[in-house]
Amino acid sequence: MILPLNQIIEGDCIEVLSGFPEKTIDLIFADPPYNLQLQNELHRPNMTKVDAVDDYWDQFGSFQEYDEFTRKWLTACKRVLKPTGTIWVIGSYHNIFRVGTIMQDLGYWILNDVIWVKTNPMPNWLGVRFTNAHETLIWASIGKGAKYTFNHQAMKGLNDGKQMRSDWWLLSLATGAERVKDENGYKAHSTQKPEALLYRVILSSSNPGDIVLDPFFGSGTTGVVARRLHRHWIGI
């Protein structure tokens, strides 16, 4: 099979990936669903809705089901990654601990956990918790001792000449022209990630000409930024 570059493939990511040749992808950026029940809807709930739905994990069914789903797609990703490839996964406290544990269990070697600190988060209106002002990204290679790409100098250039830290201060939402809207003017994806986030992800851990895979391709930010940075991309 020849990889279909720079296009979107419709379908379940686990099935689609099973048709890919192994060891061909340089970089994966994954924004998995928090909730299996809503997985097949057009959009997933944003964090506000998740917090409001206090039956979150009940809807979900069980941790076991989510873990099984997570293990499957992470396994599929590991198969298609090059030996030098790395993967980024983003999540919140609802799911990121389970994702991280499974990644370690599957042999992924965590290189960093990066905190996306939101400069303009949604307040916690009831004042019963701390304002949820961040999301967590895990960056990992396929195993201990594996080589990987890290463009240290490029990252320094984005941080006043000092080495980039694991906390990234970025706007919380894609806004304005960056925001993808449908024909009615409504936002098409409630969990759209800002381009600045993908810019750092792709620039730091891949090189021009590399293949970037997004198994949970939402609004297409990954493709937009990959193209701008002269990387090939595949969205599922």
Added chain:
Amino acid sequence: MILPLNQIIEGDCIEVLSGFPEKTIDLIFADPPYNLQLQNELHRPNMTKVDAVDDYWDQFGSFQEYDEFTRKWLTACKRVLKPTGTIWVIGSYHNIFRVGTIMQDLGYWILNDVIWVKTNPMPNWLGVRFTNAHETLIWASIGKGAKYTFNHQAMKGLNDGKQMRSDWWLLSLATGAERVKDENGYKAHSTQKPEALLYRVILSSSNPGDIVLDPFFGSGTTGVVARRLHRHWIGI
């Protein structure tokens, strides 16, 4: 058994806790071993050696062994917590995902994950990763729907009158007069936490007169801050 307040109990925390009466603790702050799995010595560019954490208590043979240990002490903690009690656990990417997963599996209900962003972290000398500039805290109640204490106004007071966020910008370590040292002037404990961190933890989620338990009592920061805030404390 009458709880031994405001003192340190020597011994293994799991064993000690088994002797405690159940449902008596208001707040737990736990700083468990991180399972760093450091391989080699690390040197700065000027060839001086970094004094790393290589304490015996941080040695685990496998994830499985670490998980088992974690499940045991978290279970013991859950037994002694009041129905309105909450627990804080701090860790890094080496262990926090496993801790979070096990907490969810045991029925703890995560209220927040809080990021301690360090103002002065140790750099990544070789420039092969992002500077590890934060640690993660998980704050949880004993179960879904459980009542708990959150001093919203007090937290606003520490944040210029605005809602306290889930990212805390604090100094990276206890230094100077705050750092506990032995008679030779050497650091008494390798992982002492700053008082400002414990101040926020204890102030936010307990009330004067409450009992604060630290099952991995190291240098005693928890006791110092608890006393200052007029809480009882127990260190193991």
Added chain:
DNA sequence: TATAAAGGTGAATCCGCAC
């Protein structure tokens, strides 16, 4: 005494090749 310069150090999964 005040200011400046120099030195020390921190929970870190920190290289890559040849032999």
Added chain:
DNA sequence: AGTGCGGATTCACCTTTAT
């Protein structure tokens, strides 16, 4: 796989010493 070595690599804060 274990060892040796060439070479590229650092941030913020605190303490001590020097001017």
